[in-house]
Amino acid sequence: MDAALARAFEETWPAAEYADAGGFRVGRGLGAGGRVSSARPVGIWTVADIAAAEAIHRGWGQQPMFRAPDGDTALVQALLAAGYRHDTPTAIMAAPVSALADRDIPPLTTFAIWPPLAIQRDLWAAGNITPARQAVMERVTGPRTAILGRIDDRAAGAGFAALCGDVAMVHAVEVLPQFRRRGLAGWMMRQVAVWAAEQGATRIGLAVSRANAGARATYDRLGFVEVAGYAYYAKDL
Template sequence: MEPGLARAFEETWPAAEYADAGGFRVGRGLGAGGRVSSARVIGTWAPEDIAAAEAIHRDWNQQPMFRVPDSDGALIAALAAAGYRRDTPTAIMQAPVASLTGQPIPPLTTFAVWPPLAIQRDIWSSGSINPARQAVMERVAGPKTAILGRMDDRASGAAFAAIGGEAAMVHAVEVLPQFRRRGLAGWMMRQAAAWAADHGATRIGLADSRANAGARAVYDRLGFVEVAGYAYYARPS
C-alpha cells in the first residue's frame, strides 16, 4: 500500500496497544476483530520472529494472526509452512474526495456527527460492529465523525470516518437490512467525502472484503478503484 494511505489505514482504526517482535508489530484488539488483533510487517523479519509474535498474541489471550499484503509471497510461504491458512481476502480501495462531492445529497438523508448518537450505536450493534469495535473509534486521535443515514423518515444506517494525513478512511458501514439496495450506502459515502473535504483530505479509502459483492458494486459505481489487497493468516482452530 502507498505510504500515505497506509498511514491513514492504521491511524484511523488503531489497536488498544502494540508490541514489536523483530520485524512484526502485533496489535492488541480486545475483541475488536482481526484488523486490530493481528501482526503486520514493519521491517525485515526473520523466521524466529513469527514465534515471537505468536508469544505476544498468547500473552494477550488472542489467537495468533497475521495481516499480510497479497504481494508478500515470502511471508505467505513461511506462514503456510507453519500451518497457517488464508482467510478473509480484502481489497483496499480509494477515490479522490472531489469525485464524490459534486452531487447534492438529498435533504435529511445523511448527517456527520460526533460523538455517535445512541441510534447509530444500535445500528452498528445490530450487525457486526459490536461494542469492542465501537471502542476502536474512541481511540482515534485525529479528526473523526460518525455518519448517520436516514430513509423513510427513520435512522437506517451508520458509518465511521476518520483522517490520517491527507487521506480519509471509512469504516464500519452498516445499513439495516430492510433499507439495503436503495442507495443509502452511496449517500453515506458521499457525506463522508464532504466531511473529509471540509477537513482537508484529498482522497478517501476503505477496506472491503472480497466476498462482499454487494458493497463492492456500490464502491465501483462511486468511482473507487482497488489499490492494494491483503488477507489474514491463522491456524485452523
Template sequence: MTPDWFAVVDATWPAAGRETRGNLLLREGRGGGKRVSAASALGPVSAGEIDAAEDAMRAMGQQPLFQLRPGDEALDAELARRGYDVIDPVNIYAIATERLTDIPIPRVTVFALWEPLAIMRELWAEGGIGPGRLAVMDRVTGPRTGLLMRHRDKPGGVAFVAIHDGVAMLHALEIPPHQRRQGLGRWAMRGAAFWAMDNGAHTLSVVCTKANEGANALYRSLGMEIVGEYHYRLLEEKETA
C-alpha cells in the same frame, strides 16, 4: 505522493496496543477485529520471530494472526507451511473526494456527528459492531465523525469516518436489512466525501473483503479504484481440556 494506505488504516482504526518485536509489529485488539489484532512485518521475518510473536499473541488472549501485504511472500509461505489458513482477502479502494461531491445530498439524508447517538450505537450493535469496535473509534486521535443515514424519516444506516495525512477512510458501514437497496450506501459514501473535504482530506478510501460482492460493486460503481490489497493468515488452535 502516494499515501501509505496501511498507515491510514492503522491511524483511522487503531489498535489498543502496539509492540515491535524484531521485524514484526504486534497489535492488541481487545475485541476490535482482525485489523487491530494482526501482526505485520516490518522487514524479513525469522522463524524465531514468528515463534515469539505467536507466544505474545496468545498471552494477549488472541489467536496467532498475521496480516500479509505485497512484499510479504516469504512470510506468507512460511505461515502456510506452519498450517495457517488464508482468511479474508481485502481490497483497499480510494477516490478523490471532489469526485463524490459533485451531486448535492438530499436534505436530511446524511448527518455527520460525534459523539454517536444511541440509535447509531444500536444500528452498529445490530450489525455485530459491538463495544470492542466502538472502543476503536474512541481511540482515534485525528479528525473523526459518525454518519447517520435516514430514509423515509427512519434511521437508515450508520458509518464511521476518520482522517490521517489528508486521507479519509470509512469504516463500519452498516445498513439494516429493511433499509437496503435504497441507495443509502451511495449517499453514505458521498456524505463521507463532503465531510472529508470540509475537514481537509483530498482522498476518500475504504477497505472491503473481496468476498463482499455487494460492497465491492458499490465502490466500483462510484468510480473508486483498488489501490492496495492484503490478506490474513490465522492459525486455528484447538482448546485443550
C-alpha cells in the same frame, strides 16, 4: 499502498496497544476483530519472528493472526508452513474526494455527527460492529465523525470516518438489511466526502472484503479503485 494511505489505514483504526517481534508489529485488539488483533510486517523478518509474534498473541489471550499484503509470497509461504490458514481476502480502495462531490445529497438523508448518537451505536450493534469495535473509534486521536443514514423517515445506516493527513478513511459501514440495495450506502459515502473536504482531505480510503460483492459494486460506482489488498492468516488459540 503509498505511504500516506498506509499510515491513514493504521492510525484511523488503532489497536489498544502494540508490541514488536522482530520484523512484525502485533496489535492487541481486545476483541475488536482482525484489523487490530493481527501482526503485520514492518521490517525485515525471520521465521523465528513468526513464533515470537505468536507468543505475544497467546500472552494477550487472542488468536494468533497475521495480516499479509497481497504479493508477499515469502510471508504467505512461511505462514502456511507454520500451520496458519488463509482467511478473508480484503481489498483496499481509494477515490478522490472530488469524485463523490458531483451531486447534492437529498435533504435529511445523511448527517456527520460526533460523538455518535445512541441510534448509531444501535445500528452498529445490529450488524457486526460490536461494542469492542466501537471502542476502537474512541482511540482515534485525529479528526473523526460518525455518519448517520436515513431512509423512509427512519435511521437505517451508520458509518465511521477519520482523518490522517490528507486521507479520510472509512470504517464500520452498516445498513440495516431491510434497507440495503436502495442507495443509502452511496449517500453515506458522499456525506463522508463532504466532511472530508471540510477537513482538507483530498482522498477517501476504505477496506472491503473481496467476498462482499454488493459493497464492492457500490464503491465501484462511486469511483473507488482498488489500490492494494491483504489477507489474514490465523491459527487456533
